[in-house]
Amino acid sequence: ELVRLDAAVAEFGYYDFEFYREHGEAFQDILAYGGFPGTRGRNPRNGGEVAVGEGNDRVQASAWVVSNNYFSVLGVPLIGGAGFTGRVGEPQLDRPEVVISHGFWRRQFGADPTVTNRLLYLNGVPFRVVGVAPSEFKGVNPTHQVPDLYVPIMAAGAISRGFENALERFSDSGRPQASRFLQLVGRLQPGLTVETAAAQMAVLQERWNAEFTEWANEVYGQGYQVSIRSQFNLTPWEARQARQMLTFLWFVVGAVFLIACTNLAILLIAKAAGREREMGIRAAIGAGRGRLLRQLLTESLVLAAIGGILGVFFAFLFTDAAAATLPWSVAFDLSPDVT
Numbered sequence: 001e002l003v004r005l006d007a008a009v010a011e012f013g014y015y016d017f018e019f020y021r022e023h024g025e026a027f028q029d030i031l032a033y034g035g036f037p038g039t040r041g042r043n044p045r046n047g048g049e050v051a052v053g054e055g056n057d058r059v060q061a062s063a064w065v066v067s068n069n070y071f072s073v074l075g076v077p078l079i080g081g082a083g084f085t086g087r088v089g090e091p092q093l094d095r096p097e098v099v100i101s102h103g104f105w106r107r108q109f110g111a112d113p114t115v116t117n118r119l120l121y122l123n124g125v126p127f128r129v130v131g132v133a134p135s136e137f138k139g140v141n142p143t144h145q146v147p148d149l150y151v152p153i154m155a156a157g158a159i160s161r162g163f164e165n166a167l168e169r170f171s172d173s174g175r176p177q178a179s180r181f182l183q184l185v186g187r188l189q190p191g192l193t194v195e196t197a198a199a200q201m202a203v204l205q206e207r208w209n210a211e212f213t214e215w216a217n218e219v220y221g222q223g224y225q226v227s228i229r230s231q232f233n234l235t236p237w238e239a240r241q242a243r244q245m246l247t248f249l250w251f252v253v254g255a256v257f258l259i260a261c262t263n264l265a266i267l268l269i270a271k272a273a274g275r276e277r278e279m280g281i282r283a284a285i286g287a288g289r290g291r292l293l294r295q296l297l298t299e300s301l302v303l304a305a306i307g308g309i310l311g312v313f314f315a316f317l318f319t320d321a322a323a324a325t326l327p328w329s330v331a332f333d334l335s336p337d338v339t
Contacts, residue, residue, distance in 0.1 A: 005227075006228070011034060012182045013169070027188060034181040048062070049062060051122070054124075063150070066151070071131075077134065079132040080116040096125065096151070096159075097129075098149055099132070100129060125159050133150070
């Protein structure tokens with residue numbers, strides 16, 4: 001079973017990854033992934049941007065750094081290759097490798113099946129393509145866009161100057177430093193429940209506190225408490241952001257709705273003013289006030305029914321288009337319901 005490691009801080013450092021992977025007996029293995037610290041366009045949700053290609057044929061592509069066991073821990077079979085060859089933590093600056101996404105493979109290579117083992121230049125550095133992610137693979141975090149490229153953490157220094165410093169807890173001068181940019185996902189030991197694993201992690205956390213609390217207090221002002229969960233939905237801080245965004249959108253939609261209703265009411269009043277002669281004739285030939293009100297009410301209900309039917313029709317028609325505009329790769333169900 002896959003579980004997600006969470007902390008009070010949004011992300012982990014590489015040293016956290018090494019510690020939990022080495023000492024986390026509750027896990028078969030732990031993977032790490034994140035954006036490029038220091039690269040242009042680095043975004044917690046989109047990773048970082050790198051230039052792909054040579055000369056004038058360069059294009060910008062989004063990229064994540066991942067541990068070498070990323071696809072193997074997730075159990076994702078790659079197309080056309082076996083994936084990264086190096087061991088986790090093994091330097092790879094002299095033989096960098098890259099896995100490309102299915103979308104990037106189709107856009108840039110026309111789904112060419114011979115792309116494996118081809119050299120792909122990233123920021124001018126040749127990387128060997130070792131596989132293509134399948135089309136159905138959307139990553140492990142619903143708030144993160146699927147990147148174009150997956151680069152091993154230990155090879156990222158070849159295209160991001162100074163990246164090696166992000167993997168250390170201390171600078172060359174011996175001063176404590178901090179660079180947290182990774183998300184961690186673990187695969188539990190067979191038969192181990194999430195509750196049991198959480199209890200083991202609590203014990204392991206005490207060991208982390210003994211080793212790193214003094215350092216964390218110096219660079220962060222406080223330590224943190226790690227937790228695990230099996231739901232790969234939004235983290236608490238991401239959920240708060242989503243609620244704030246949706247609340248704002250609710251007020252915007254409500255304001256547009258009120259403006260539309262006001263404009264329609266003004267049009268109906270203007271139309272009614274132009275029908276004074278018609279109403280006068282109807283009243284003269286015997287139509288009472290109630291009859292005239294029923295006629296106007298019927299006309300308004302027919303107009304409302306037509307508008308409602310068209311609104312529901314377009315709501316169903318543009319459901320997929322609305323979901324596609326969201327900045328997250330999670331599959332949102334925006335289909336209208338009875339409510």
